[in-house]
Amino acid sequence: MKWIRILGLYFEKVFEYKAKSLLWIFIPMANNLTLLLFWKGATEQMNYISTYYILMTVGGLFLTSYIEDDVAEVDIKQGELVNYLTKPISYYWMKLFIEIPYRVMQAIYAALIIGIFIVFFRFNLSLVLRPLYIPLIFIIFTLGYLISFTFKMSIAYLSFWFKDMHGFYELTTIIAIIFSGSVMPLEWYPPIMRSMAHILPFAYSSYYPIMTLIKPFEFIDFLTIICIQSVWLCILLVFHNFLWKQGIKEFTAVGQ
Amino acid sequence: MSTISVSHLSKYFRIYKKEAGFVGSIRSFIRRTYETSKAVEDISFSIEQGELVGFIGPNGAGKTTTLKCLSGLIYPTSGKISVLGHTPFDRKHEYLRSISLVMGQKSQLWWDLPPMESYLLYKEIYDIPDAHFKKTLDELVELLDLKEVLAVQVRKLSLGQRMKCELVAQLLHKPKILFLDEPTIGLDIVMQQKIRSFVREYNKKYNATVILTSHYMDDVKELCKRVIIINHGTILYDGNLNTIVSKHTQLKRISIVFETAIEKEKLEKKGKIVAMEGQSVTLEVAKEHVAEVVGYILSHYSVIDLTVVEPQIEEIISTIFSSQKV
Numbered sequence: 001m002k003w004i005r006i007l008g009l010y011f012e013k014v015f016e017y018k019a020k021s022l023l024w025i026f027i028p029m030a031n032n033l034t035l036l037l038f039w040k041g042a043t044e045q046m047n048y049i050s051t052y053y054i055l056m057t058v059g060g061l062f063l064t065s066y067i068e069d070d071v072a073e074v075d076i077k078q079g080e081l082v083n084y085l086t087k088p089i090s091y092y093w094m095k096l097f098i099e100i101p102y103r104v105m106q107a108i109y110a111a112l113i114i115g116i117f118i119v120f121f122r123f124n125l126s127l128v129l130r131p132l133y134i135p136l137i138f139i140i141f142t143l144g145y146l147i148s149f150t151f152k153m154s155i156a157y158l159s160f161w162f163k164d165m166h167g168f169y170e171l172t173t174i175i176a177i178i179f180s181g182s183v184m185p186l187e188w189y190p191p192i193m194r195s196m197a198h199i200l201p202f203a204y205s206s207y208y209p210i211m212t213l214i215k216p217f218e219f220i221d222f223l224t225i226i227c228i229q230s231v232w233l234c235i236l237l238v239f240h241n242f243l244w245k246q247g248i249k250e251f252t253a254v255g256q
Numbered sequence: 257m258s259t260i261s262v263s264h265l266s267k268y269f270r271i272y273k274k275e276a277g278f279v280g281s282i283r284s285f286i287r288r289t290y291e292t293s294k295a296v297e298d299i300s301f302s303i304e305q306g307e308l309v310g311f312i313g314p315n316g317a318g319k320t321t322t323l324k325c326l327s328g329l330i331y332p333t334s335g336k337i338s339v340l341g342h343t344p345f346d347r348k349h350e351y352l353r354s355i356s357l358v359m360g361q362k363s364q365l366w367w368d369l370p371p372m373e374s375y376l377l378y379k380e381i382y383d384i385p386d387a388h389f390k391k392t393l394d395e396l397v398e399l400l401d402l403k404e405v406l407a408v409q410v411r412k413l414s415l416g417q418r419m420k421c422e423l424v425a426q427l428l429h430k431p432k433i434l435f436l437d438e439p440t441i442g443l444d445i446v447m448q449q450k451i452r453s454f455v456r457e458y459n460k461k462y463n464a465t466v467i468l469t470s471h472y473m474d475d476v477k478e479l480c481k482r483v484i485i486i487n488h489g490t491i492l493y494d495g496n497l498n499t500i501v502s503k504h505t506q507l508k509r510i511s512i513v514f515e516t517a518i519e520k521e522k523l524e525k526k527g528k529i530v531a532m533e534g535q536s537v538t539l540e541v542a543k544e545h546v547a548e549v550v551g552y553i554l555s556h557y558s559v560i561d562l563t564v565v566e567p568q569i570e571e572i573i574s575t576i577f578s579s580q581k582v
Binding site for chain 2: 005009012083250
């Protein structure tokens with residue numbers, strides 16, 4: 001019940017600041033839609049490309065967490081973490097339920113805007129959506145988001161030790177963009193980069209969830225993706241818990 | 257066993273020091289200099305259930321750091337703390353359900369939403385049953401006169417209203433221990449008085465342990481029998497407020513307004529004249545001679561008004577801070 005209350009409360013907050021939520025989606029959208037227009041003129045695989053970029057743009061807004069700045073700058077550096085530490089509630093879960101409304105609202109906004117874009121530029125989408133696999137796709141999307149969220153929470157905890165991590169967060173965002181397939185489909189990468197993408201967690205956060213809607217995967221493919229995602233999530237959770245336990249000892253609760 | 261037990265608690269912070277100017281920046285880029293700041297140094301005390309204890313000290317004395325350690329916010333450098341049998345830094349949910357930390361300078365309410373939304377969230381976080389929630393909320397809202405503001409956005413409330421809403425939020429789960437860090441800061445006298453009466457009432461009604469830090473001596477005078485005076489991270493005094501006051505009150509002042517002009521020399525034999533203006537005189541007298549001097553004045557002169565003035569607690573505390581001894 002408390003998680004529903006938190007979700008509800010933050011949905012209310014999103015509605016209070018609807019312009020902010022809407023503005024923030026223009027940054028990733030501007031990149032992807034420009035790329036889409038470029039590929040429209042340059043390739044014959046237009047259906048695949050347009051579907052890929054459109055889903056990556058909308059899906060990416062839901063699947064990619066941007067919690068790191070909030071945790072590092074506001075909670076840790078300005079001391080807002082105090083509000084969570086004195087309550088009988090898990091900080092990780094609280095932040096998760098705080099961020100979900102933003103992700104959902106941004107994905108909805110993006111879907112609406114891209115819908116207009118599709119109609120205006122006459123793009124065709126070719127989706128492979130089999131009702132039987134919808135629960136598995138839902139699991140893959142959830143795990144994808146949790147991977148991104150746990151990774152961003154973990155790197156945000158570095159602010160317990162380092163004062164200014166903004167550059168580092170930018171760098172990890174760029175790496176995540178490259179290896180999650182946001183620039184282009186991973187199969188188009190040079191072999192070495194493709195291999196790297198497969199051994200890093202980022203592709204399991206965005207690329208594979210999006211691919212479940214585009215490629216005709218079989219049941220075993222879905223299971224494989226879920227297994228690898230679960231392994232990554234476990235690794236990241238161990239990493240997250242370690243950083244939290246060590247980092248919280250460094251917290252000075254300033255800003256009071 | 258005490259409700260709160262602190263043994264040899266120390267908390268040090270590592271502080272980065274930089275010389276001013278461009279050269280200082282270059283030096284610190286090559287080699288950073290750090291200093292260890294001893295916010296709290298080897299303090300020990302214990303507090304029983306139902307006590308209302310005031311923590312007094314100037315800025316940077318270590319009061320808030322001690323409260324942060326007690327509420328589990330920061331990790332002590334050394335020493336042991338036990339609150340209701342828990343180690344605060346473990347932040348076990350059972351422990352967090354038993355305490356509340358109210359910070360006068362930090363709002364824990366959702367800024368953009370009405371206080372009621374925060375209360376409903378706290379109800380879920382603390383698993384407060386519906387009936388208990390309604391009863392406690394009604395009671396607190398009534399006591400603090402908040403009915404009109406429950407549906408107003410927190411950002412639109414006055415400082416006093418916000419502080420009262422803050423108190424309600426922190427007391428909904430009826431904590432056994434209440435940490436109050438500057439709860440009346442920035443409030444006007446009427447509001448300060450209301451908050452004090454409320455805290456006193458809560459302490460009595462629920463036998464709650466309250467630890468209060470405040471720069472306003474009136475908060476401490478009105479609420480706390482016991483005070484812990486802390487400065488430079490060490491405890492200078494732990495005990496009854498009246499004991500320390502009387503210990504430092506060796507002299508008392510007698511203010512007299514005479515009906516007619518009097519001879520200065522005669523009065524000087526009875527005490528030190530610290531002020532004399534027309535028929536108004538202020539005499540400083542050793543406290544054991546006050547009764548005798550008052551008796552002498554009343555029997556030998558025509559007096560319009562006479563008052564014996566206690567020294568201000570602020571003056572006494574300030575003397576203790578500057579002399580670093582009790």
